[in-house]
Structure formats: structure tokens, C-alpha cells
Amino acid sequence: xxxxxxxxxxxxxxxxxxxxxxxxxxxxxxxxxxxxxxxxxxxxxxxxxxxxxxxxxxxxxxxxxxxxxxxxxxxxxxxxxxxxxxxxxxxxxxxxxxxxxxxxxxxxxxxxxxxxxxxxxxxxxxxxxxxxxxxxxxxxxxxxxxxxxxxxxxxxxxxxxxxxxxxxxxxxxxxxxxxxxxxxxxxxxxxxxxxxxxxxxxxxxxxxxxxxxxxxxxxxxxxxxxxxxxxxxxxxxxxxxxxxxxxxxxxxxxxxxxxxxxxxxxxxxxxxxxxxxxxxxxxxxxxxxxxxxxxxxxxxxxxxxxxxxxxxxxxxxxxxxxxxxxxxxxxxxxxxxxxxxxxx
Amino acid sequence: xxxxxxxxxxxxxxxxxxxxxxxxxxxxxxxxxxxxxxxxxxxxxxxxxxxxxxxxxxxxxxxxxxxxxxxxxxxxxxxxxxxxxxxxxxxxxxxxxxxxxxxxxxxxxxxxxxxxxxxxxxxxxxxxxxxxxxxxxxx
Amino acid sequence: xxxxxxxxxxxxxxxxxxxxxxxxxxxxxxxxxxxxxxxxxxxxxxxxxxxxxxxxxxxxxxxxxxxxxxxxxxxxxxxxxxxxxxxxxxxxxxxxxxxxxxxxxxxxxxxxxxxxxxxxxxxxxxxxxxxxxxxxxxxxxxxxxxxxxxxxxxxxxxxxxxxxxxxx
Numbered sequence: 001x002x003x004x005x006x007x008x009x010x011x012x013x014x015x016x017x018x019x020x021x022x023x024x025x026x027x028x029x030x031x032x033x034x035x036x037x038x039x040x041x042x043x044x045x046x047x048x049x050x051x052x053x054x055x056x057x058x059x060x061x062x063x064x065x066x067x068x069x070x071x072x073x074x075x076x077x078x079x080x081x082x083x084x085x086x087x088x089x090x091x092x093x094x095x096x097x098x099x100x101x102x103x104x105x106x107x108x109x110x111x112x113x114x115x116x117x118x119x120x121x122x123x124x125x126x127x128x129x130x131x132x133x134x135x136x137x138x139x140x141x142x143x144x145x146x147x148x149x150x151x152x153x154x155x156x157x158x159x160x161x162x163x164x165x166x167x168x169x170x171x172x173x174x175x176x177x178x179x180x181x182x183x184x185x186x187x188x189x190x191x192x193x194x195x196x197x198x199x200x201x202x203x204x205x206x207x208x209x210x211x212x213x214x215x216x217x218x219x220x221x222x223x224x225x226x227x228x229x230x231x232x233x234x235x236x237x238x239x240x241x242x243x244x245x246x247x248x249x250x251x252x253x254x255x256x257x258x259x260x261x262x263x264x265x266x267x268x269x270x271x272x273x274x275x276x277x278x279x280x281x282x283x284x285x286x287x288x289x290x291x292x293x294x295x296x297x298x299x300x301x302x303x304x305x306x307x308x309x310x311x312x313x314x315x316x317x318x319x320x321x322x323x324x325x326x327x328x329x330x331x332x333x334x335x336x337x338x339x340x341x342x343x344x
Numbered sequence: 345x346x347x348x349x350x351x352x353x354x355x356x357x358x359x360x361x362x363x364x365x366x367x368x369x370x371x372x373x374x375x376x377x378x379x380x381x382x383x384x385x386x387x388x389x390x391x392x393x394x395x396x397x398x399x400x401x402x403x404x405x406x407x408x409x410x411x412x413x414x415x416x417x418x419x420x421x422x423x424x425x426x427x428x429x430x431x432x433x434x435x436x437x438x439x440x441x442x443x444x445x446x447x448x449x450x451x452x453x454x455x456x457x458x459x460x461x462x463x464x465x466x467x468x469x470x471x472x473x474x475x476x477x478x479x480x481x482x483x
Numbered sequence: 484x485x486x487x488x489x490x491x492x493x494x495x496x497x498x499x500x501x502x503x504x505x506x507x508x509x510x511x512x513x514x515x516x517x518x519x520x521x522x523x524x525x526x527x528x529x530x531x532x533x534x535x536x537x538x539x540x541x542x543x544x545x546x547x548x549x550x551x552x553x554x555x556x557x558x559x560x561x562x563x564x565x566x567x568x569x570x571x572x573x574x575x576x577x578x579x580x581x582x583x584x585x586x587x588x589x590x591x592x593x594x595x596x597x598x599x600x601x602x603x604x605x606x607x608x609x610x611x612x613x614x615x616x617x618x619x620x621x622x623x624x625x626x627x628x629x630x631x632x633x634x635x636x637x638x639x640x641x642x643x644x645x646x647x648x649x650x651x
Contacts, residue, residue, distance in 0.1 A: 198483025206479065209460045210394070215478040225481055232482075239482045246483070278482065335399075363593040366583075370600060374627040381624050 032207075033057040039068045040173060042197030048184060049191040049207045056187035060180050060194075067176050070094060073118060073167040074127070083158065084118070084165040090157045098168050098175055098285070099158060105171075105289040106148045109305060113293035114148045114264040116160075118167040126247060126260045133251040133258065139267040146264050174288025177201035177238050181284070201238040201284050211235050211333070219245045219275045219318055229276070229318060230326075230336030238284035242291035243276040244269065263296050272298030273320050280330060281313035290315075299325065303343055382449075389450065391429045393422060394462045405429070405448070405465070418459040429463060431456065497540065498548065505532040505552035506559070527599055527633040533577060534595055534641035539648060542581040549573045568606045575605030591645060592638035599634020600627055 033053035036045045044064065048056045070092065072078045083089040091099060105113045123142045125131040134142075150161030160166065173196045184192045184203045192203035193212055202212040211233035221227040222245050232239055244259035248269075251258065263270040277295040279287040290313060294302035299317055306315060306327055314329035324340035331342050393401040395415050403409055405427045412421045412433075420441070421433035428448035431441045434456055441456035453464040508528040529552060537545035553573050557566035580598040583589050589597075603626035 193480055195480055195482075198481075200480050200482045208455070209457065210462065213477055213479045215481045217481060217483050222483070228478070228481070231478060241482050362588040363590050366589060366593055367596060370596065370631060374600075374624065374631065377627060378624040 035061060037061055037064060039064045040072065040169075040176070040197065041074070042173075044194070044196045046180065046194045047192060048187075048189045048203075050184075050187065050189040052187040053189065056184055056189050056192075059183050059187070063179055063183060064176055064196075067094065067172065067179065071098070071168050071172045073165075073169060080166065080168060083160070088157065088159040094175070095158075095168070096156055098171055099153065101175075101285050102168065102171055102289060103148065103151075103153070105286070105293055109290075109293040109297055110301070111148070111264055112296040112301075113170060113289050114146060115166040115168060115170065116146050116148050116151065116164050117262055117264050118165045119145050119163070120262050120264070120267060121167065121260075124258070124260075124262070131247075131249045131258070131260075133254070133256075143264075143267040146267075170292050171285050171289040173197060173199045174238060174240060174284040174286070177284035177288075181236075199238070199240045199284075199288065202235055205235040214239045216278055216316060217241060217243065217245075217276070219243055220322070222246070228336075229324060229338065230316065230334055230340065232278075232280060232316070232330060233333045233335070234280060237280050237282055238287040239278060239280050240284070240287040240291045241276060241278040242295045244295075245275065261292060261295050270296040272296060274298060274302075274317055275320050275322070276316075276318040277302070278316040279313050280315065283312065286313060303327075306343075389427070389448075390466055391422065391424060392464050392466050394464070395460060403429075413461065415459065415461070417461075418456075420456055420459060420461050422454075422463055429454070429465065431463070434459065498544075498551075501532050501536055501548050502552050502555065505529045505548065506555060508532065509552070509556045527602065527630075527637055530576075530595060530598060530602070530634070530637040531641045531644065533580070533598070534591060534637065535644060535648070537577075537580060537584060538591065538641075538645045542584070545581065546574075546577050549577045568609050571609040572602040572605035575608075576602035591642035592635060595638025595641055596631055596634035599632075599637065600630040603627065603630035 031051055031053045032047065032049045033056070034045065034047040035057050036043065038044070046057050046060050046064075048060075050056070069075065069077070070079050071094070073080050073084070075081060079089065079092055079095055083091075099115075102113065102115045106115070119142050120139075121127055123134050123138055145161075145163040147161070147164075150164060151166075152159040152161075176196055177194060177199060178201075180194055181192075181201060181203050190204055191207045194201050194203075198217075200214050202214070206212055212235060214232045214234065215225075215228040216230050216232065216239075218224070218227045218229045222243070242261060244261060246260065248257055248259035250256070258269040261270050262268070263272075272295065274295055277291050279291045279294065281287040281290075294305070294315060294317070297305065299319060302315065302317065303325075306313070310327070310329060314327040316327075316330065316334065317325040319325070322338075324336060324338055325343050326334050326340050328342055328344045334340070389405045391403045391405060392399055393403070393411070393413060395413065395417075401411060401413065403411060403422070403424050405424055408425050410421065410423045410432065412419065419433075419435045420431060423430055423432045428446040430446045431444060431454050434441050436456055436458040438458065441454055441461070444454040447454055447463075447465055450465050453462055455462050508531070512528055532552070533545055533549050536548045550570070550573065553566065553569045557569065576598040579601040580594050583594045583597055604623075607623050607626060
């Protein structure tokens with residue numbers, strides 16, 4: 001009799017584990033599903049609305065895991081780690097796309113975004129969470145190894161220069177976002193929004209037909225969700241921010257503060273006059289890469305770059321003096337309690 | 345039979361008292377809270393009119409006005425009267441928004457779904473930090 | 484020795500049943516399309532389970548069942564971030580109900596009503612801190628009375644069930 005009870009209890013329990021994960025939403029006839037996952041060294045959330053919401057979200061989680069395994073520089077078995085170890089490899093489709101995009105951004109921004117920056121990141125210690133100021137000599141020596149122009153790319157095969165190693169982390173999340181949008185499309189999702197470690201990407205509009213309101217972190221109050229630099233109302237776009245305030249440390253001896261966005265040319269934290277760069281684009285991979293590149297380039301060069309690519313992205317720059325500059329394409333969709341200037 | 349009923353009833357009454365007291369206290373507390381909320385949700389309020397998520401108009405509840413909004417989706421007439429707001433007219437197919445009644449409290453809204461029009465009551469203090477309308481934070 | 488194992492197996496089975504039932508109730512509740520404008524407003528059917536545990540198995544069991552069911556529901560229904568709200572509400576509610584029951588002066592319905600209200604109050608307190616906004620005050624009024632009503636409903640049902648189940 002007792003075992004009978006236990007079995008019944010577990011049977012009911014098991015039945016529910018198999019049925020559950022997502023519940024039909026409150027609103028009329030839209031199913032919704034929202035799940036969270038830890039991947040690519042960060043916390044990610046995925047939300048979808050539509051008949052196949054749950055199926056889509058599960059597919060998304062699988063894809064995130066797949067890309068994490070493929071691209072993570074920290075994972076020994078990833079394609080990138082193996083490439084770094086061997087110095088040369090024939091790239092998979094995903095890595096090819098990523099490399100070609102990274103290369104384009106590298107060339108067009110005068111080397112501001114450089115995937116060969118990994119040795120420098122390791123030297124500064126940002127990878128293992130214990131950063132410290134390296135000696136000038138070490139920095140100079142490590143800089144010798146940097147330069148994406150030394151990479152040889154032929155027919156899908158990438159060969160690194162001597163002593164070089166690459167990290168696609170700067171565009172991996174943006175790319176993952178694009179892949180997720182494709183999965184949503186394939187599953188006839190009506191609305192969706194994701195946050196991959198703070199990188200936001202929206203699919204369609206909100207279920208009620210209004211635009212997704214994305215709050216931009218205030219560099220001076222990054223932990224305080226009630227204080228924002230501004231809000232972007234958008235649909236079908238990636239909104240990605242790079243900021244010096246995210247990871248930084250102060251060197252006790254010199255009292256100087258260094259953040260994790262390296263300038264490949266100087267070997268030090270990019271000192272470009274900007275504290276935060278937000279890129280808004282339908283191309284997530286581009287947005288991710290440009291958020292770093294524009295941060296390194298600084299206001300003037302970023303604006304020039306934007307002027308010749310204004311149909312590909314828009315951006316919000318916050319300078320060290322906390323001036324907010326917004327490109328023309330975001331006029332009307334960017335709002336803020338602070339003053340800001342529209343750039344054309 | 346009647347005697348049994350009478351005897352049964354007496355101890356019950358003694359037991360009920362503390363329950364009645366507690367429940368009454370809880371109800372009264374709830375009403376007091378409601379009173380506080382009503383008193384403090386006055387002053388400096390606006391009716392924000394949003395079309396497709398973008399704020400296109402902001403009417404102060406202190407002044408009686410009538411505003412017609414015409415977008416490519418349709419026409420709506422919003423009225424502010426006696427510090428409350430209602431949808432006087434709309435040429436949308438279902439007309440549901442016209443029956444949503446009067447709103448006057450912060451957070452309340454009238455929505456015209458076919459026209460993607462939303463009228464919501466706000467006050468200045470939460471203009472930038474209105475968590476309710478921010479969907480996600482970009483970090 | 485034999486009696487001990489029998490008893491613990493029985494207890495395990497009881498817990499299993501109760502939690503499984505709590506999950507069924509949570510699932511059913513989620514199926515009902517919500518007419519309510521306010522998040523957090525629901526029937527609270529799972530409270531019936533907590534009442535049963537409290538009145539038939541003791542306060543420790545009630546606490547355990549409530550915590551377990553909240554954690555499981557959060558994991559199964561994918562609302563891990565919502566879990567902290569449920570836990571706050573659930574713990575406050577269970578504590579209130581345990582204390583009221585101890586005084587031995589109130590009927591089950593009353594205890595349930597107090598539990599229903601404190602559940603919502605607990606959730607709102609966490610929300611005020613988490614979202615850093617005081618604009619939630621309006622929700623408090625609605626949820627106060629909805630907690631009262633759902634507490635009353637589950638209390639009536641719960642009381643009937645407790646009467647019918649001598650020592651489950």
C-alpha cells in the first residue's frame with residue numbers, strides 16, 4: 001500500500017515534468033515561453049510569443065549551447081581553441097561568417113576591432129577575472145603579436161601569424177542573436193525578445209503591437225535599474241552596448257583606472273573620450289563588433305564611419321563628460337530624462 | 345430537536361468572535377490602504393497618448409480638453425473632463441476603446457488596439473524611471 | 484525498526500502526493516486565462532495543500548511543502564526570477580498561518596484569509612525593493628482584497644477537506 005502511494009506520487013510528478021516548461025500565456029490566444037540559461041560566460045534570457053513559442057525557445061537554447069561549444073576561447077575543445085593551438089584550421093560555416101564579418105569591421109574601422117587581441121586580454125588578466133597592470137615592456141612585446149592583417153584566409157582556411165591567437169567573443173553573442181532571430185522566423189514566432197548577457201535583440205514588436213522599450217544603462221549607475229541614460233523604442237533590431245564601466249580595475253600604484261576594452265594599437269584600455277557606445281542595427285553580429293570598434297575609435301571617427309554606413313546601423317554615444325549623442329536614425333525613438341544631441 | 349440546535353449554537357457564537365474581529369480588521373486595513381492610495385495619486389497628472397509605442401501627446405488632467413488624433417491607422421477622440429479621461433470617439437471596427445469608461449489613476453489606460461493607440465495616466469515623478477514601460481535593460 | 488521505515492516511507496509518500504497535487508493545482512491555475520489586470524492575482528488553489536499539511540501534518544511539514552512546491556513550480560514553469568517573489572510571499576504567508584493556528588482561536592477559513600493576504604503582501608514587499616519603485620501602491624490595494632477573497636475561497640474548501648481527512 002505504501003509503495004503504491006509512492007509510485008502514484010512519482011507518476012503524477014513525472015507526468016508533469018514532461019508536460020511543463022512553458023505555460024500558455026494570459027493574453028487571448030498567444031502562447032508564450034520564457035527561459036533562462038547560463039552560456040558564453042554570462043546569463044541569458046529568451047522570450048518568445050507565438051504558437052510554437054516553446055518549441056522555438058528550446059531550439060534556441062540548443063543553438064546557444066552549440067555555438068558556445070563551437071566558439072568559446074575558454075573551452076579547450078572549441079573550434080577556436082583548437083585553431084589557436086594548431087595555428088591553422090579549416091573553418092566551419094559559422095566561424096567563416098564570423099571571421100569574414102570581423103575582418104570587414106577590422107578593415108573599415110582602421111583596426112579598431114581586432115580578433116587577434118586575445119594575448120593582450122590574457123596579459124591584462126581580464127579573462128580570468130583578476131586584472132592587473134602589466135609592465136610597459138610586456139605590453140610592447142604582446143602588441144607585436146597583434147594584428148589581424150597578419151591572418152591568412154584562403155578558401156575557408158584560416159592561418160594565424162606566428163604567436164597569434166584569436167577570440168571571436170566580441171561578435172559571438174551578436175551572431176548568436178542573429179541565429180536566434182532566424183529560429184524565431186522559422187517557427188512563425190510573432191514577438192520575441194532576448195538578452196544575451198545584456199546584449200538585447202528584438203523580434204517583431206511587442207505582443208500588443210507597441211515597440212519594445214529598451215533601457216540603456218547609465219554608465220554612472222550600472223547596477224541601478226531605475227536610472228537609465230535613455231530608452232530606445234524599437235522592433236527587429238539588436239541593441240548592444242559596450243562600456244568601460246562594465247569591467248575595470250584601478251591600479252593601486254598609479255591610481256589609474258583601466259577597463260577591458262583594449263585599443264589594439266596602444267596595448268592599453270581605449271582612451272577615446274567615450275564611456276559608452278550603443279549600436280542599434282538589424283544585424284546583430286555587426287552591432288556587437290561595432291560597439292567595440294566605435295568605442296575604440298572615439299566620437300569623431302565613429303561619426304564619420306556612421307555617416308558612410310547610416311543605413312546599416314545607428315548609435316548612441318556617451319562621452320566622458322556624459323554628453324549623449326544620438327544618430328539621426330534614432331530620432332523620435334530615443335527618449336531620455338537627460339539632454340541629448342541628434343547627429344546627422 | 346430544537347433543544348439540540350439551541351445548545352449547539354451557543355458555543356459556536358463564542359468561537360466566532362475572534363474570527364469576526366480579525367477579518368473585520370483585515371478588511372478595514374485594506375480600505376485604509378485604498379484610501380491612502382486614492383489620496384496620494386492626485387496632482388500633476390497627465391494623460392499620455394501613445395501611437396505605436398511612441399508618445400505623441402501629453403495632456404494635463406487639470407485642464408478640460410478634447411483632442412482628436414488622426415494617424416494612418418485611424419481617428420480617435422480623447423477627452424479630459426473633471427480630471428478623468430475617456431475615449432469619446434473612434435472609427436475603429438470594434439469600438440471597444442469607447443466602452444472602456446473613464447480613467448483617472450496613475451497606470452490606468454484605455455487602449456485602441458486596431459489603431460495601436462494607448463492613452464495612459466502618468467505623473468511626472470516616473471517619467472524616466474517608469475519600470476512598468478521599460479521592457480528590457482541593455483547592459 | 485520496521486515501524487520506523489514504514490512510517491518514513493509513509494511520510495515520503497504523503498509529501499510526494501501533496502507536492503504532486505500542488506503542482507497539478509499550479510498547472511491548472513495557469514490554464515485559466517487571466518481576466519485580471521494585475522500580475523500576481525490568482526486563485527491560490529495551492530494554498531489548499533498548505534492548509535492540509537498544516538492542519539494534518541504539523542507546521543514543519545506545511546513549511547517544507549510550501550517551499551518545495553514553490554521551488555519546483557519555478558523550475559518547471561521556467562520562472563526562476565519570479566521564484567524570489569513566490570518564496571517571499573509563501574514564507575510570510577506560511578509563518579502568519581502557523582502563528583494564527585497556534586493561538587487556537589481562529590477558524591481555518593480565517594487563517595486562510597490571513598495567509599492569502601500576507602502572501603500577496605510578501606510579494607509586493609519584494610517587488611518594491613527589486614524594482615525600486617513605490618508606484619506599486621495601487622497594486623497593493625487590489626492584491627490585498629484579492630488575497631482576502633482567494634484566502635476565503637481556499638479556506639472554505641480547505642476546511643471541508645480537513646474535516647473529511649482524519650489523519651492522512
